[in-house]
Amino acid sequence: MTKYLIIYEKSLDGYSAYVPDLPGCTSAGATKEEVTENIVEAIKLHIEVMRESGYDIPEPNSESETLVFA
Structure with a gap:
């Protein structure tokens, strides 16, 4: 299962x-x-449209980190 980072x-x-x-x-x-x-x-829709359009689906490579500043 592919897991993509989501930013809220x-x-x-x-x-x-x-x-x-x-x-x-x-x-x-x-x-x-x-x-x-x-x-x-x-x-799901984004990946479906990319496939239908012949684009390669990007592999997840984003990372996250939380930094705390006082």
């Missing part, structure tokens, strides 16, 4: 999410649960 951003009216390894794959939702459901569907 909170805004005043909800959440947005994007996948760094799949340029253009983004979604939004009112709650984190909603945006998670939406981005999972967006990933």
Whole structure:
């Protein structure tokens, strides 16, 4: 199973999410649960369209790290 990193951003009216390894794959939702459901569907559709268009599917290579500054 391929696992892609999802970046979440909170805004005043909800959440947005994007996948760094799949340029253009983004979604939004009112709650984190909603945006998670939406981005999972967006990933599936994004990969499907890439396959149908003859593009290579990128392997995940993004990493995350949380830094704390005091």
